[in-house]
Amino acid sequence: MSVGGARGSRVVDNAEMCTMIESSDEWIQQRTGIKERRWAADGEDAITLGTAAAAKAIERAGLQPSDIDAILVSTVSHFMQTPSLACIIADKLGMPEPAAVDLSAACAGFCYGVGMADGMVRAGSAKHVLVLGVEVLSKYTDFTDRSTAFLFGDGAGAVVVGPSDTPAIGPTLWGSDPSQHEVITIDDWREERSPEEGGPYIHMEGRQVFKWATTFIAGKAREALDLAGISPDELDVFIPHQANNRITDSMLRHLKLPADVVVARDIVGMGNSSAASVPLAMEALLDSGDATSGQTALMIGFGAGLVYAGQTVVL
Ligand code: ACO
Numbered sequence: 001m002s003v004g005g006a007r008g009s010r011v012v013d014n015a016e017m018c019t020m021i022e023s024s025d026e027w028i029q030q031r032t033g034i035k036e037r038r039w040a041a042d043g044e045d046a047i048t049l050g051t052a053a054a055a056k057a058i059e060r061a062g063l064q065p066s067d068i069d070a071i072l073v074s075t076v077s078h079f080m081q082t083p084s085l086a087c088i089i090a091d092k093l094g095m096p097e098p099a100a101v102d103l104s105a106a107c108a109g110f111c112y113g114v115g116m117a118d119g120m121v122r123a124g125s126a127k128h129v130l131v132l133g134v135e136v137l138s139k140y141t142d143f144t145d146r147s148t149a150f151l152f153g154d155g156a157g158a159v160v161v162g163p164s165d166t167p168a169i170g171p172t173l174w175g176s177d178p179s180q181h182e183v184i185t186i187d188d189w190r191e192e193r194s195p196e197e198g199g200p201y202i203h204m205e206g207r208q209v210f211k212w213a214t215t216f217i218a219g220k221a222r223e224a225l226d227l228a229g230i231s232p233d234e235l236d237v238f239i240p241h242q243a244n245n246r247i248t249d250s251m252l253r254h255l256k257l258p259a260d261v262v263v264a265r266d267i268v269g270m271g272n273s274s275a276a277s278v279p280l281a282m283e284a285l286l287d288s289g290d291a292t293s294g295q296t297a298l299m300i301g302f303g304a305g306l307v308y309a310g311q312t313v314v315l
Contacts, residue, residue: 001159001168001313004056005283006049007270008040008138008154021146028150033245037153037271039138046078046085046156050134051092053156053279057130058093061160065090068160069126070099072116074109074275075134076186076304078102085134099126106184107241107303108174109133109275110157111310114299115172117161118311128162133275140186142201152202153271157279170228170312173220177306183208184304209306213247217308218254221300224310225255232257236295237285237315241302242267242277251300262290274303282315291315 013036014025028034040049050073058065073086086100105112110133117129137152161169187193187200225235238261240248245267252263264281273280278299285291293315300310 001315002057002061003157003159003279003283003286004053004058004060005157005280006052006056006155007280008038008044008049008136010039010041012037012039014150017150020143021149023146023150031244031246032151033265033268034150034271035268038155038269040136040154046075046134046136047088047092049136049154049156050085050089050132053134053158054089054093054130054132057158057160061162063128063160065093065095068095068098068128068130070117070120070129071095071132072113072129073102073132073134074105074113075102076104076106076109076274077135077137077140079139089132105275105303105307105309106305107243107272107274107277108301108305108307108309110278111172111299111301112174112307114159114161114169114313115174115309115311118169118172121161121163128160130158130160132156132158133277133279135274135276137202137274140200140202142199142203145201145203147206148202148204151272153273155270155273155276155280157276157283159279168314170224170230172309172311173224173227174309176308177212177216180208180212180306183306210244210247212306213243213302214250217300217302218251220308221251221298221310222255224300225298225312228312230296230312234296235261235298237262237264237291237297239264239278239281239285239297239299241300242270242281243272243302286315
């Protein structure tokens, strides 16, 4: 699977974060694992980051932008309702006529996109599908809310899904708990806000998401593995959405994976980059040599909706 990533170039460590909110490096690291996060610098946004990640993934796949038949972009932080980020990135890369659409599934969005792309390729509706997760949540951060302000990072990650003689993507396990749609929200744009208030902002009932992720989602990760017919012993790499290292630890306890399975911990230097977190973590593992092409990985995303999606992939 050819992956490309782009991270916001502004590094914001916990010491700098603690000049913006009342907190401490110790609290943030102990509660989440985050040491620093990457924010979009001046001149960077969802378009520049998304385009850079997409260009890298296409090049690594040995393809040209014109080879891409469809582009699916998962984002909840594109700054325009329309046109879609997919159309803008397609234009920036000079793709002549791809199917182009954005999808909103927050931190599960990349895994949703991979599932959809897999279906499109299998059905013959597209040969090569570019799947992107792109988020710039620093622009939606309420610095009067210390329980969320330190969490998010900005970046983009992309993969190209294409035909293969041996299936490289397992069946996607996906679903939602729509009764919890109010647990993570971005402000309703119809609400009037003064310039001092700013916004729209992201809001999250962190404890509720934490509980859901460490109970229900941990079970779903195991189900995604079972659905692919892969035993924990056969798994090489685990790439959960980078929400919180304590959530990852809890999933590991539930999955009972062998000690030699490589586990993504990209949150430490990146923060939670929502839809971008899984492909960025995948790229980091491959670039560092901690994971290698041809290994089997389990990915699982979960977030606002509440929604989840996961599948196994051959890297
Ligand atoms: N610094 C210091 N203390 C803080 C901070 C802070 N930044 N934030 C909260 N606290 C305090 C609280 O006031 C509370 O104090 P109290 O016990 O006196 O009331 C205490 O720390 C514990 O607060 P909790 O909210 O229970 O902290 P928790 O351990 O749950 O950690 C966190 C918060 C990191 C947000 C956690 O709940 C979490 O990771 N939740 C899941 C997030 C997630 O997965 N989101 C999904 C993806 S996001 C998306 O979809 C866009």
